[in-house]
Amino acid sequence: MLDIKHLRKSFGPLVAVDDVSFGLAAGQLVGLLGPNGAGKTTTVSMIAGLLTPDGGEVLVEGRRLAGDTDPAKRRIGLVPQDLALYDELTARDNLRFFGALFNLTGRALDEAIAAAMALVELSDRLTDRVKTFSGGMKRRLNLAVGLLHDPDILLLDEPTVGVDPQSRNAIFDNLETLKRRGKALLYTTHYMEEAERLADRIVVIDHGKVIADDTLAGLQSRVAAIGGARPKDRGEGAPGVSLETVFLTLTGRSLRD
Amino acid sequence: MAIRQMIAMVRKDLQIFFSDHRAVIMSFAVPIAIASFFGSIFSGPTRNTEPAKIAIIVVDHDESPISKAIVSGLQQDRNFKVATTTVEQARDTVRRGRTAAAIVIPKGFGDAAGLALFSRREKPQLDVVFDPSRSTEVAMVRGILTQHVMEAVTREMFSGPRGRQLVDETLASVDSMPMPADRKKLLRDMLGSVQSFYQQDQSAANGDGGGGLTMPYTVREEPMTAGSNIAYNGYAHSFAGMGIQFLFFAMANLGIEVLLERQRGLWKRVRSAPVSRVTLLAGKTLSGTLVALMTLWVSFGFAMIVFGVRIQGSVLGFVGVSIACALMAATFGLLVAALGNSPATARGITTFAILIMVMLGGAWVPSFIFPAWLQTATLVVPARWAVDGLDAMTWRGIGLSGAVGPVLALLGFAALFAAIAAARFKWEEA
Numbered sequence: 072m073l074d075i076k077h078l079r080k081s082f083g084p085l086v087a088v089d090d091v092s093f094g095l096a097a098g099q100l101v102g103l104l105g106p107n108g109a110g111k112t113t114t115v116s117m118i119a120g121l122l123t124p125d126g127g128e129v130l131v132e133g134r135r136l137a138g139d140t141d142p143a144k145r146r147i148g149l150v151p152q153d154l155a156l157y158d159e160l161t162a163r164d165n166l167r168f169f170g171a172l173f174n175l176t177g178r179a180l181d182e183a184i185a186a187a188m189a190l191v192e193l194s195d196r197l198t199d200r201v202k203t204f205s206g207g208m209k210r211r212l213n214l215a216v217g218l219l220h221d222p223d224i225l226l227l228d229e230p231t232v233g234v235d236p237q238s239r240n241a242i243f244d245n246l247e248t249l250k251r252r253g254k255a256l257l258y259t260t261h262y263m264e265e266a267e268r269l270a271d272r273i274v275v276i277d278h279g280k281v282i283a284d285d286t287l288a289g290l291q292s293r294v295a296a297i298g299g300a301r302p303k304d305r306g307e308g309a310p311g312v313s314l315e316t317v318f319l320t321l322t323g324r325s326l327r328d
Numbered sequence: 329m330a331i332r333q334m335i336a337m338v339r340k341d342l343q344i345f346f347s348d349h350r351a352v353i354m355s356f357a358v359p360i361a362i363a364s365f366f367g368s369i370f371s372g373p374t375r376n377t378e379p380a381k382i383a384i385i386v387v388d389h390d391e392s393p394i395s396k397a398i399v400s401g402l403q404q405d406r407n408f409k410v411a412t413t414t415v416e417q418a419r420d421t422v423r424r425g426r427t428a429a430a431i432v433i434p435k436g437f438g439d440a441a442g443l444a445l446f447s448r449r450e451k452p453q454l455d456v457v458f459d460p461s462r463s464t465e466v467a468m469v470r471g472i473l474t475q476h477v478m479e480a481v482t483r484e485m486f487s488g489p490r491g492r493q494l495v496d497e498t499l500a501s502v503d504s505m506p507m508p509a510d511r512k513k514l515l516r517d518m519l520g521s522v523q524s525f526y527q528q529d530q531s532a533a534n535g536d537g538g539g540g541l542t543m544p545y546t547v548r549e550e551p552m553t554a555g556s557n558i559a560y561n562g563y564a565h566s567f568a569g570m571g572i573q574f575l576f577f578a579m580a581n582l583g584i585e586v587l588l589e590r591q592r593g594l595w596k597r598v599r600s601a602p603v604s605r606v607t608l609l610a611g612k613t614l615s616g617t618l619v620a621l622m623t624l625w626v627s628f629g630f631a632m633i634v635f636g637v638r639i640q641g642s643v644l645g646f647v648g649v650s651i652a653c654a655l656m657a658a659t660f661g662l663l664v665a666a667l668g669n670s671p672a673t674a675r676g677i678t679t680f681a682i683l684i685m686v687m688l689g690g691a692w693v694p695s696f697i698f699p700a701w702l703q704t705a706t707l708v709v710p711a712r713w714a715v716d717g718l719d720a721m722t723w724r725g726i727g728l729s730g731a732v733g734p735v736l737a738l739l740g741f742a743a744l745f746a747a748i749a750a751a752r753f754k755w756e757e758a
Binding site: 116119120121122123139140141142144145147148149151152153154155156157159160164167168169171172173174176200216217 | 333
């Protein structure tokens with residue numbers, strides 16, 4: 072459904088994304104992992120149309136995404152890391168505004184709002200101002216806005232930052248539901264257990280390059296083969312290597328700023 | 329351009345604007361309050377009101393007929409509120425800023441001034457101590473004092489008993505004066521004529537004050553307003569000036585809001601939608617223009633109801649100038665959004681820029697007090713055109729033709745600001 076081919080982006084002398092390629096199929100959740108500054112957000116921004124790539128292309132159903140007004144952008148939903156909501160407005164007014172930007176109007180908009188709010192279990196707070204919401208509710212509403220126009224591809228940039236376990240689990244349930252509905256999800260996170268739980272495939276990116284693209288089991292086998300697993304990482308069941316170990320083995324232990 | 333998406337942006341911006349009731353009230357109330365204050369100060373005298381009197385002190389150490397006439401003249405002058413006291417108290421009062429100036433008439437001033445009128449004797453000195461922070465009032469004091477001194481001295485010299493005595497004494501001493509013989513003859517003839525004048529004009533000799541020099545003209549003042557029966561309403565100018573100032577502040581805030589939206593990730597979400605850059609900028613401009621127009625018209629509405637400000641010129645011209653002002657201010661907001669790095673730095677820089685702009689535009693004080701070069705230079709300040717345009721349509725009562733120049737200039741500034749904003753806007757979001 073989504074194909075990223077040889078994406079490249081530089082900021083002055085800094086090469087942020089260097090020949091990144093991967094794909095995303097319907098009903099699949101791909102975890103995009105990498106240390107700080109690895110190029111994850113730049114990659115997501117190029118897919119969402121926020122940044123123009125210096126090279127390479129983003130293909131949606133085989134068609135190249137081009138320009139700000141490309142109708143294919145309607146097939147992509149963005150859930151940014153920031154709580155991109157207008158606190159002064161009600162949840163409904165937020166959804167109406169963002170829905171209108173995606174050309175939703177009238178009954179179609181009302182139905183989309185109802186469906187999105189039902190999915191994130193906030194239907195009863197529709198007319199409340201966002202500033203009265205808890206952090207977890209805002210996160211769920213943030214997700215609802217991204218889903219409003221029923222995109223086939225959802226880009227989730229650390230969607231669970233700063234939320235309590237209950238809200239995090241609720242978001243996980245939402246994502247499982249979306250997968251079952253055939254949505255393609257690209258999920259960036261620093262929480263390895265989230266990727267372990269949700270991801271069908273994991274793409275590890277570092278210094279702007281894809282350094283691994285495999286299933287969790289495939290990555291574990293690869294790391295075990297090169298001797299990256301230490302005894303304490305080995306738990307019950309094969310292969311017994313945690314994703315964090317896989318990640319540190321692939322990207323190293325040096326601090327990133 | 330997608331109209332539906334643009335309308336959604338405008339609706340959202342208006343919802344946010346009206347969501348904070350206190351902020352809404354403040355954004356309307358503050359310009360009204362400040363414009364009312366400035367209007368009350370700069371309204372100027374109307375037909376039925378006396379001008380504000382300048383407080384002065386006169387200390388008369390002479391107490392001669394001439395000095396008494398000077399004091400009397402000053403006391404009767406409609407421009408002054410005169411007090412008398414000692415020199416020490418006068419100096420202290422001026423130093424404390426309670427009065428603009430103190431005039432000290434030294435002993436012997438009257439006689440010396442009378443004699444100095446006809447000869448090259450040493451001129452007596454009037455002491456004027458003044459508050460240097462009130463230079464405009466002091467200039468008025470100096471001018472009006474000259475008038476009263478000349479009137480008092482010449483009246484006494486041409487018609488008073490002491491004047492007659494001084495003329496006689498001067499006539500007797502002409503021969504001893506250090507001047508050429510032909511000039512002595514001329515002076516002697518002139519003083520002789522004055523003596524003859526005394527003898528022939530008994531009423532003058534009786535000292536009824538009919539003689540002496542007086543101002544050789546009277547003045548008919550006509551304020552050039554919208555019409556001969558329409559008094560100047562200073563509130564029209566103050567509401568124009570302050571309205572424009574707060575328009576700039578409101579729209580700078582709109583630009584800062586865009587920077588905040590960027591910080592909060594909202595701009596990313598907006599940009600992820602299939603909306604063109606033109607639509608996004610046009611939506612922001614339109615919502616800013618509407619908010620600015622509301623702010624301006626609410627202020628003028630208040631001025632019309634409470635202070636009787638009227639559109640004495642063209643209503644269509646007033647609407648046109650208002651819309652052009654609002655559009656220019658909205659694009660100024662876009663400029664802030666495009667050039668600002670962060671909300672905090674943008675706020676500081678724009679506050680400074682706005683204050684300079686409205687000051688040079690004549691919103692605080694009339695631009696005629698500026699040096700000539702600065703008056704010309706202010707033509708590149710949009711606030712100048714805005715204030716001039718609103719003045720033209722209100723108290724100046726100029727027709728639609730008077731709106732054309734300001735509207736075109738303001739639209740030109742709007743186009744310039746929008747072009748710079750579009751070129752410098754940070755579209756790429758990492």
